[in-house]
Amino acid sequence: MARNIEIKARIDDFSALYEKIALLSDGLPDLIDQDDTFFVCPHGRLKLRTLAPDRGELIFYQRPDKVGPKTSFYTLSPTQDPDSLRETLTLAYGAAGRVIKQRTLFMIGQTRLHLDRVKGLGDYLEFEVVLADDETPEQGIVIAEDLLERLGINRQELVDQAYVDLLNAQGRRPHD
Structure with a gap:
């Protein structure tokens, strides 16, 4: 399976962080609407990410x-029929929650930086340092820690849970 080092933090000033990241970024960001449905999965997490009706x-x-x-x-498996797959997986395993967000994706080297506007939760920064096969997690952590420092993210802003868990803890659904 592919590996990355992840960090997530709650942010208060989306625009200010956007500007900081844009100065460090390798190019212009992509704006992506995501609708993630999570399913009951005892050995990790299983989610279906809908990006478009046919993707x-x-x-x-x-x-x-x-x-x-x-x-x-x-591991990722593409689908051209996410609605049908969501229905099948919900019937087979049961839905565990849904997260709707607008993601602004920047790239800095091997790191994907996401500025996420999560419906029902607010604004977050999430980044993933994508590890090559020959890289250790420790090498990725060094990159992640450096980016935290460069972006001025305070450790008390870091989040230890997935968005779906934060929403479920509030008893809220993304459409509430």
Whole structure:
């Protein structure tokens, strides 16, 4: 499975952070609307990401819920019929939650930086340092820690849970 080092933080000033990241970025950002449905999965997390009516990804991942940089193992399977797949997986496994967000994706080297506007939660920064096969998690953590410093992210802003868990803890659905 592919691996990355992930960090997530709550942010207060989306525009100011956007400007900081834009100065460091390798190019212009992509704006992506995402609708993620999570399914009951005892060995990690399974979500269907709908990007368009005819384009989505089934994503399985394993990642500890802890503050700070953490290793995530994941695999992606594209689909051209996300609505039908969502229905099938919901019937088979049960839905565990849904997250609707608008993601602004920047690239800095091997790192994907996401400025996320999450419906029902607010604004977050999430980044993923994509590890090459020969890179250790420790090498990715060094990159992640450097970016935290360069972006001025305080450790108390770091989040240890997935968006779906934060929404479920509030008892809120993304359409509320």
